[in-house]
Every structure is written in structure tokens, then in C-alpha cells.
Amino acid sequence: MNLKISALEFVQEVKNGNISAEDFVAKTLERIQSVDDKLHAFLSVNEEAVDKAQKIDKKVKSGDKVGACFGMPISIKDNMCIKDSKTTCASKMLENFVAPYDATVITKLKEQDAVFIGKVNLDEFAMGLTTEFSAFGPSKNPWNLDYVPGGSSGGSAVSVSAFECIASLGSDTGGSVRNPASFCSIVGYKPTYGLISRYGLISYSNSIEQIGPLTRTVKDAAFMLNIISGLDVNDNTTRDNKNEDYLSEIDSGIVGKKIGIIQEMVGDGIDPAVLSATKDAIVKLEGLGAICEEVSIDMVKYSVAAYYTITATEAGSNLARYDNLRYGYDFSVEGYEFNSYISKARKNFGPEVIRRMIIGGFVPSAGQAGKYFLKAMKVKSKLTKEVDEVFKKYDLLIAPTVPILPFKIGEKIDDPVSLFLIDINTVTANLTGKPAISLPFVISNGLPIGIQLLADSMQDKLLLQAAYALEQTVTLPEVPI
Amino acid sequence: MVTEEEIEHVAKLMRIDVDDHKEFVDKVHAMIDYFDVLDSAGVESEEISMHEIPISNLREDKFIPFNEKLIDKLNNYKGTYIRAPKMST
Numbered sequence: 001m002n003l004k005i006s007a008l009e010f011v012q013e014v015k016n017g018n019i020s021a022e023d024f025v026a027k028t029l030e031r032i033q034s035v036d037d038k039l040h041a042f043l044s045v046n047e048e049a050v051d052k053a054q055k056i057d058k059k060v061k062s063g064d065k066v067g068a069c070f071g072m073p074i075s076i077k078d079n080m081c082i083k084d085s086k087t088t089c090a091s092k093m094l095e096n097f098v099a100p101y102d103a104t105v106i107t108k109l110k111e112q113d114a115v116f117i118g119k120v121n122l123d124e125f126a127m128g129l130t131t132e133f134s135a136f137g138p139s140k141n142p143w144n145l146d147y148v149p150g151g152s153s154g155g156s157a158v159s160v161s162a163f164e165c166i167a168s169l170g171s172d173t174g175g176s177v178r179n180p181a182s183f184c185s186i187v188g189y190k191p192t193y194g195l196i197s198r199y200g201l202i203s204y205s206n207s208i209e210q211i212g213p214l215t216r217t218v219k220d221a222a223f224m225l226n227i228i229s230g231l232d233v234n235d236n237t238t239r240d241n242k243n244e245d246y247l248s249e250i251d252s253g254i255v256g257k258k259i260g261i262i263q264e265m266v267g268d269g270i271d272p273a274v275l276s277a278t279k280d281a282i283v284k285l286e287g288l289g290a291i292c293e294e295v296s297i298d299m300v301k302y303s304v305a306a307y308y309t310i311t312a313t314e315a316g317s318n319l320a321r322y323d324n325l326r327y328g329y330d331f332s333v334e335g336y337e338f339n340s341y342i343s344k345a346r347k348n349f350g351p352e353v354i355r356r357m358i359i360g361g362f363v364p365s366a367g368q369a370g371k372y373f374l375k376a377m378k379v380k381s382k383l384t385k386e387v388d389e390v391f392k393k394y395d396l397l398i399a400p401t402v403p404i405l406p407f408k409i410g411e412k413i414d415d416p417v418s419l420f421l422i423d424i425n426t427v428t429a430n431l432t433g434k435p436a437i438s439l440p441f442v443i444s445n446g447l448p449i450g451i452q453l454l455a456d457s458m459q460d461k462l463l464l465q466a467a468y469a470l471e472q473t474v475t476l477p478e479v480p481i
Numbered sequence: 482m483v484t485e486e487e488i489e490h491v492a493k494l495m496r497i498d499v500d501d502h503k504e505f506v507d508k509v510h511a512m513i514d515y516f517d518v519l520d521s522a523g524v525e526s527e528e529i530s531m532h533e534i535p536i537s538n539l540r541e542d543k544f545i546p547f548n549e550k551l552i553d554k555l556n557n558y559k560g561t562y563i564r565a566p567k568m569s570t
Binding site for chain 2: 323328329374
């Protein structure tokens, strides 16, 4: 059984009767059993996955209507609710929380006969970019086990990269889908803000975060987007995409498309190997008929500070609900005064969450808001105007997904500002609500480098077409695990 | 420049009590200091743009029955009430 196939290949194989969903899911579970001790992508595995796949096989054999996924094993970042399963957010605070309902993306995938193979690791409450801040230990990069896999959707990226599932859902607040996709050499897609419902995604920074697929190919990302995008009455920030088919015409090519090279994302601090990969990607895009020119977006320089100010503020508000009275771990209220109880209970948050909560209380507070939060909101507004202006002249933008190569576990964990700056190339898409994709491009000294493309709002189809065109020029080695 | 006292005050207001106090304050300090870069963005006269969301497409405000008793999932409850600690000693 070949587990190293794409989502679309899997669907075709099951549809044609060449493989059964049950066998594939069983082999996938064996794969998890054999490699996940080393990788630690999974926080929990769905023991009922084989039974579910068996039922889908029966539908295939009997000629009943089968959903588009045909029993495809998918992993889910553990900050999305699946009814009656644990949803921990990789936090001790929610270690035993069992979700009472399904997130909208889960409902949609269930309707299309996806099989949830397990819940995967993340930085606690999605706050981080290495997966080192998971309360249950870091995930490891399958390209080199001493290195971080990126984050916060590190478990999602590892599970797809190491053939422990076919596709995964992550969430992207400042690059949390694209960064680990780049570090693990897979595709990571952050859609236009509002394209995918956030209902059932445990909130970190509502105005910015989006759910997105992590897949082996661009076509698979388009396939997933077809299933999970669209309006949702339970999330009034969702946008009507008129049931757009992102797979159709994906091979339209990019002849004549104008692509801006964001200068602020290829300047100081970029690793030479990453810069070289970006130049190669530009040459390839030009070879495909695109016109590439340098563009400057001045506010990018301030985007990281604005991003962390805004997201910490929203995190401070969102995480205020964790008082251990309604959600939380087993810790009796007997003998405690109200404030001291909550303070003690919150010691179960990890260090990064506590730091961001404190910042989230500080930056919007009376006397500080003008200097920090309001200024960050102004930078966000000006950045959006600048990017909108650029998209009047260009169809797409290009930059490396991450300015540096994957680094060793523990190397940067004690330097929060240095970790901040790794987000410099990804936060712009979040602050402006634009769609962006990370595409695996090259392996440099055994470590992956991803290239990022951005498009204007609701131009997700064009973005996927461009990414697909570039993907066809790339040949990559197989992950060494 | 933010002071340690200010950070400690906010942490107390947010009911966050940490053991390795100095390490937390130092790191939060470094993070907030980095935000000073916003001072050079030159955005004082910029208007904050708000994304308007129409309320016409909100879901209907009606009671949807839930089959299970959600309160049974809580650690601390008595009858139909959430149990909280005393407000003062």
C-alpha cells in the first residue's frame, strides 16, 4: 500500500476500487504507530477511524452516494472542535476538555466522508511558530529530527509531510499554516479572511486568524478549499464565494500576470540560501510568462510589532474566559478566595500564553493604548491601503515564506523578539486579510525552503493557479523518514 | 519605556501569578520594548479603518435544543449552578 499519494489520487483509487479506504486508513494508523514516537505530531489518534472507513467502503461497493473525500484520512489541529473528542489546544488548561459540538469545517468534512485520523500538536493556543510551546512537548521536523517543524500548526505539517495522513487542517493567525508548511516541505494555504468559517475554532485572535489546509500538492489544497469554504450562519465574518470551484482551470497558467517582489521581505536578515531560492522562483515564474518587478510596501517594516500588539490584545480578551470554573482541569474551589483561585488555576498556562496575556492586558490599557494598540491599528490600516494600492498594478506578490531556514529545537526559545521577527514575511497577509500560499520549493543542506505567493482578497482561485504553475517546475526529494 | 512595576500591575489585574517572576518580567519587557518601533511608523494622522459586517445575515435568534446537559461536563457545579470560590475570605 502506497501511502505517499495525493488526496486526488487517493479519491480516484478508492473510486475505481483499486484500494479500499479501510486498508489505507489501517496502514496509515500503522505508519503513525511506527514513526510518531519520533515525530510527536499527534496528541490523540482516532481509534474508530478504521470502522468509519469500512462504512464508507460499503457505500462505495453498494453504489450509494459517497462524499468527495471517499474516506481520506485527515488530521486536525487540536484547536478545532470535533464533537465528543478531546480538544486540548495543546494546553494543560484544556487537557480533558471534550468538545460538545463540531466546528463548521468538521461538519463539512464529515458530510464529504472524510476520516479524522487524529488531533495534532500545536503551540499552546496557537501562540508560537515552532510547536515548542505545546504543553505536551514539541513536534520534530521529519527532514531532521533535531530541528523545529515550524508552527503553530507544526503537528499538521509533520503529519502530512511524514505520510501520517493525506491532508490536515491548521489555523493561520500570523503564518501558522504557511510557516510549518515551508519548514516541512508541503503546501500551506491561508485563504482570504472570511472564506472559511471559524465557528468551532478555539479563538485566539478573531479579527485575523483563518483555518487553512496543509497538503502535499496545490491541487489538494484547492480540493480541500472546495469542501470547507463558504458562508456560515454561525460565523458572520464569512464571505459568499458563490460556491467557487478552485480546482477547475487550475492549470490556466500565468502568462502575462504581473508579480511584485516585496523588497522589504528579501532584505536584511534573509538567509543567503533563502534569497537564492527566491531568485530561482522568480526566474521560473518569468519562464512561465509572468512579468516580475520589485515593489516596496513601507509598512511591512512595522507589521510584526502591529501584529503582536493586536493579536495579544485579542488573546488577552479571549483567554479571560479560562478561569477554571467552566473550562479547565480538575482543581477544587474549596478553600480558595475568588481571585487567588483564578490566579492559581492560571498557572497551568504555559509561559508564552502567560506572556501574551500580560502584553494583551498592557498594550490596550488606559494610558498605553495610544502608544501601542491604536498605533498598531493605524499601521494595519495603512498597510492594507498600501497593499491594496500594489494590487491595482500587480496580480500577485512573491516573497520567501520564512526568511531563514528551519533551526534547531531550543535554539531560539529564550529569545522572544528573535522569534517574533521570523514572522516578518507572513503577517502581512493576516493583517490585510489577503490570501497567501506557501509552496515547497527547494531542499537546502537537507532543510526545506518554501516560497510564498499572495493575491488580492477573493482572488484565491488566481493564487492557486499561479502556485500550481510554479509547482510544476519543482522536483523535490522524498522526506527521509 | 515600560517599567517593571507597570508590567507587574497589569499581571495582577489579569489575575496572573507566576513563579519565575524575573524571567517573565524580563521577557515581557523585551517584547513590549520592541513595540516601540511603532513610534517611527509615522501613522499619527492615519484613520483606523473598520471592516463593517452587515447584521442582516445573522442567524435567527432562537432557542436550539441541545440533547446533552452541558453542565454535566463541568468540574465544579451543584444542581444547575456553576460552583465558584467565595468572593472574600
